[in-house]
Amino acid sequence: MIRPVDDETMVGGQLYPERIADLGVKMIVNNRPDQEEPGQPTSAEIEAAAAAAGIGYRHIPVAGGFSDAQVQAMIEALSAADGPVLAFCKSGMRSIYLWALARARMGDGADALLEKGAAAGYDLSPIRGYLG
Template identity: 55%
Template sequence: MSDFRRLNENVLVGPQLALEDIADAAALGVNTIVNNRPDGEEPSAPQGDAIAAAAAAAGLNYVAIPIGHAGFSGPQVDAMIAAMEQAEGPILAYCRSGTRSTLLWALAAAKQGEDPETIAHTAAQAGYDVSPIRAMIDMLAAR
């Protein structure tokens, strides 16, 4: 079974998807796959076009918001907010381990006004640590 971790009723995160994981996601009611992994980061892993095709074949939407070594940017946070708002059901965001996807969700949630302590607790319950970006979370939530 796939290693999807639920952050809330509308967002799941996980590590690199295999093509067969798309069917598992669809069975859970996922509407949109969000790819946070840049193509070429791991050449042996399914690349974005393969995941997009498998998602389309399963009737799911696909959005690419790659997060590379440069870290997070405002446009990436805004793209994640848009993906969450436009989805007509739960989304599944993935990267190598699920960490970047969780951190991007955390920044998006903060920008949408969610309490930083709640964000940190939610991520921790799923096995992820947002402390590396906690200052950014606090800043976005304070706006």
């Protein structure tokens, strides 16, 4: 399920290459490591489908916590997008967390981020202390 977070960002669970062309986004951010589970499309497969549809693509795999480099890479992806961004992982949770951490560093307030997360159906309170 893809959920809007704000006018510029959506998050969701696993994407499949055959669905990418119809998403209406300008950038896809893949937060899943390859081979996280059997049958999952690879980053290369998703990147190829994105390229064929004229959509930008970034692979920022997250497993076991968030690093400064991953947050910075998300900032760069959000900043480079010329239109809506869709970030995905298995459930959308890592993606919304990484989005919130990036947006906090970009100057968004913690309360606004918590509200946007809640409106999209995600609880950001576990990372509240990292949002400023």
